[in-house]
Amino acid sequence: MPRTYFLETLGCPKNLVDSEGMARLLTRTGHAGTSMPECADVLVVNTCGFIEAARAESLAALQEFAHRKHPGQLLIAAGCLSQLWGSSLADSVSGLDGILGTRCWMDILRLLDRLQQVEQRPVVICQPLDSMEEPLLCAPRVAVQGPSAYLKIADGCNAPCAFCTIPAIKGPARSRPWAEVVADAEGLVHQGVREIILIAQDTTAYGWDRGERDGLPALMEHLADAVPHLCWLRLLYTYPQHISRRLIEVMAAHRQVCHYLDLPLQHAHPEVLRRMRRPADVEAVRRLIAELRFAMPDLALRTSFIVGYPGETEREFQALLDFMREIEFDRVGVFTYSQEEGTLAAELPGQLPQTVKEERYARVMELQQRISFARNQEMIGRSLQVLIEGCNAGLSVGRSYRDAPEIDGLILIESELPVGEMVPVRISKALQYDLVGVVEAPILPSNEIPLNARGLRASLEHPASVSSVAQDSAHGLR
DSSP: OOOEEEEEEOSSHHHHHHHHHHHHHHHHTTOEEOSOGGGOSEEEEEEOOSSHHHHHHHHHHHHHHHHHOOTTOEEEEEEHHHHHHGGGHHHHSTTOOEEEOGGGGGGHHHHHHHHHHOOSSOEEEOSOSSSOSOGGGGSOOEEEETTEEEEEOEEOOOOOOTTOOHHHHHOSOEEOOHHHHHHHHHHHHHHTOOEEEEEOSSGGGTTGGGTOTTHHHHHHHHHHHHOTTOSEEEEOOOOGGGOOHHHHHHHHHOTTBOSEEEOOOBOSOHHHHHHHTSOOOHHHHHHHHHHHHHHOTTOEEEEEEEESOTTOOHHHHHHHHHHHHHHOOSEEEEEEOOOOTTSSGGGOSOOOOHHHHHHHHHHHHHHHHHHHHHHHHTTTTOEEEEEEEEEETTEEEEEBTTOOTTTSOOEEESSOOOTTOEEEEEEEEEOSSOEEEEEOSOOOOGGGOOBOTTSSBSSOOBOOOOOOHHHHHHHHHO
């Protein structure tokens, strides 16, 4: 029997893609979505379980829905926290009807059928019900957000990071066939999407599970050929030691590819990195960044760091500050270490007091704010192509290639401009994280935006803001 459903998504864009998949399955079978939870027959919360703050946010949302749900409503917990805790999640959320794990979102319909047939609650599905080894490969893996869209190319992770719960939640890395990814991209461009953002737990490991050691640059070349009219192709979640020379060449050669790289490093002292079970060759990272900037002088570089990791000394922390001053990253996400049960790091000696973590967090943020402001000041007088995302009361907001959605800055323009258009904007003022500019020339139809001598549109560019603790955490730590 078709029902109405309300779907709440917490966490990172990877969760957003899974929610879109559930919504598509529900809609195709006659269920109707609603934005009002009180009007829904089924309440679905796609949870995040990455770190303690994310789990607390997810639990609070589930408990609130459980408290408010009326007789006859069904409450389903999906996603990472469901996979991590399984049936024990019901001990913390009274009134929970169903639990659906991360690899089982395609079983949402069968979960609803089971809830109609049995009275015992909750019904738990944390392993796929069918015999397919990779159920996630059977449907589009996209989430459209205005003129931009996230496109998931793989799921799971094989990295051994000592602080991270993702392998326990998501399982080993599993890549989608490139033909399916390309088909999804073609569909998005046909819908009018201007920017496609490739995501996975580690995008640079794409294809490794199938023996393809340079699968990501090959995929990006397929995409560049298949969607020549796409404005921006952006890459998130890259592992530093997996960035090959060919990937750098592909990024520099294709006009659709944003000169933007998200490179989570987590620290800059070799001993801390070894305790993290991360690549510890800091000199190799320096050489990589130099090579990237040589190939793409206009590269916008984002990273993330964890402060207060077990055993982090003041000397090791100072090495991180010195590294930040040296490299001058455009964007930095900073996170205090979270002791996660079941991880190797949770058992390490030298767990630091929260006061020390917070003091170091404040010092890193103060330094990066100065660096970010200086980098933004360098943009004054430059013309950037800006993707308009919203307007109101005479003011428009958009992003340049330097800004990924939900985690980076915005460009503010004192004009009301069409949402979804690419507009040339001359930067007139720099703020700590954002920029202010004015429209430089009459707005052209998207297929008439002029190309510069290198074949890049007047300047590839992009922006946004973080919506929750869970999003902050998931973006930065993986």
